[in-house]
Amino acid sequence: MKVKDLGERDLIERFFEIMDKCKNSALPWGDDAVGYFIDDDRVLIVNVDMLVWGTDVLPGMSFRQVGRKVVTMCVSDVAVKGAKPLGVLVSIGIPKNFHVKHVEEIIRGINESSHEYGTCFLGGDTNECDEVVLDGVAFGVVDKRNLVSRSGAKPGDILAITGYFGYTAVGFKILLENLSAPSNLMKGFLDAVYNPRARVKEAVSLAQSGALTSSIDSSDGLAWSLYELSKASNVGFIIRNLPVPREIAIFAEDHNLDPFDLILYGGEEFELVVTVKPDMWNEAVKAVEKVGGTLIKIGEVTKEKKIVLIDEEGNERRVEPRGYEHFAHS
């Protein structure tokens, strides 16, 4: 059997069967990042995320944006577990005919993006490779009381997000399927794809508030992130107030698309998807607002392990376990 016949997620399941368990591990298998107890009270969070030119770089993206994206990818998963990213390393594989000035632009992107996230680009490794590959590593340290896994959601908790979804799905449709968009909206759609931003401050502040019961970033899309939380926490979700941004509604109408499809099944969005203790909702909102963000209540955690969305007309729709998956799109 070939990798493309199995798909990324089943392949990862095979890995877990082979891998021995580690006694100092502080996070379950398959969480956003790895957690390791470095002493009784503190957990080191380490995450590694590979950016491959052929699958992760969209048409029109600059070299500097590529460097920025690899940092966004790797710091997001560290922050969403509650740890401020302290340092970033990047391994670089490049073809030998690649231009030096383009590599330098990638490095500038990595350096400036690390700074913007309040962390530091510390080093890495360089290699010759047929395809451009950037593998980003981020690490941080979190007090064990503030560590947020995917597995703590309880029925009755509030389901919330830190921003609006759908922009990257539209961006992909514009760049990969040549769909058109009104010129006044174009910049916003492309910006979502070219300049994704991780919610680092929001994630760390939320974790410190003690209001969260679980957390994930939405790099595989909102629907997929909800399924991951559902699986890890053994709960379901009912979504009653999923915002449809005006721009997404316009684009959907122009192209006869379902706006909820764009919102649920996109990817690379890096918004936080969190569950909040109901009696600490105000603390959670304050924690996000004090760092300049917003927290949007979209639904609640249910005992029944299914994920449903109530649309504007009050109809119940099933949210499907779909999202971006490597190897599966051949």
Next chain:
Amino acid sequence: MKVKDLGERDLIERFFEIMDKCKNSALPWGDDAVGYFIDDDRVLIVNVDMLVWGTDVLPGMSFRQVGRKVVTMCVSDVAVKGAKPLGVLVSIGIPKNFHVKHVEEIIRGINESSHEYGTCFLGGDTNECDEVVLDGVAFGVVDKRNLVSRSGAKPGDILAITGYFGYTAVGFKILLENLSAPSNLMKGFLDAVYNPRARVKEAVSLAQSGALTSSIDSSDGLAWSLYELSKASNVGFIIRNLPVPREIAIFAEDHNLDPFDLILYGGEEFELVVTVKPDMWNEAVKAVEKVGGTLIKIGEVTKEKKIVLIDEEGNERRVEPRGYEHFAHS
């Protein structure tokens, strides 16, 4: 200008010019790994090392050996800074037509090798890529008093190695240039290439002894490692007793090669190259021997910043700054 016109080492120099300095960094730029103060007394060591199929996998190597090699590469640099490797992560890029059973063999190699080094394979990332790329991350924590950089060597210190050099250079000549070797020696030569071993226990024990003034692993070859130590510590070396293993002497004679060329300019050897305080030599030897290793005195640190070797006839030879370099071999 293209990357192949510049070479890996000059490219990395360009990176350093772009990268901002980091205030919590505990190791200078370009050391074996990254060091970051996680509190007043302890330093987190993180290393990332990329294995690319086209350049790092030798003909005849098994998938399991490839998995083992990526772990060896990444734990070696953590240990040589004095930190016991605590965890390993690996990012994997694979073509979609790659066989699942081969990926599983790679994962088995990563898992078993992590165990053998006393560490734990914790997780990683999977991606689609034209070429097989394995990016290994290892981390550990070291008391700042035991941290060993490349830059502490002082004139008069003893220069020492933890094993014999030359086997991998011979292995490369056999596998890449089709040179022959006596059948009773073949296994040893190939084993050096197929199953490299990092000196993890030796490195950690040596660091804890307090006898070292500097340390580097020899993954780019002995000569290059000496030049790196020389540059970082601003010293030179005189090598008076570089052992020529019997097998290397036989192979060199059979093929009319200089045995010192094989010993000095190989690579991927993972032996430690260390400098030792002269009054603590016995402690250093004891530290290595108690974990089953050997420490071989080969020379001393000199004030004059040149590297010379005195051969068996007493002739002085200049050691050249040569070793494996990506992009430069086009």
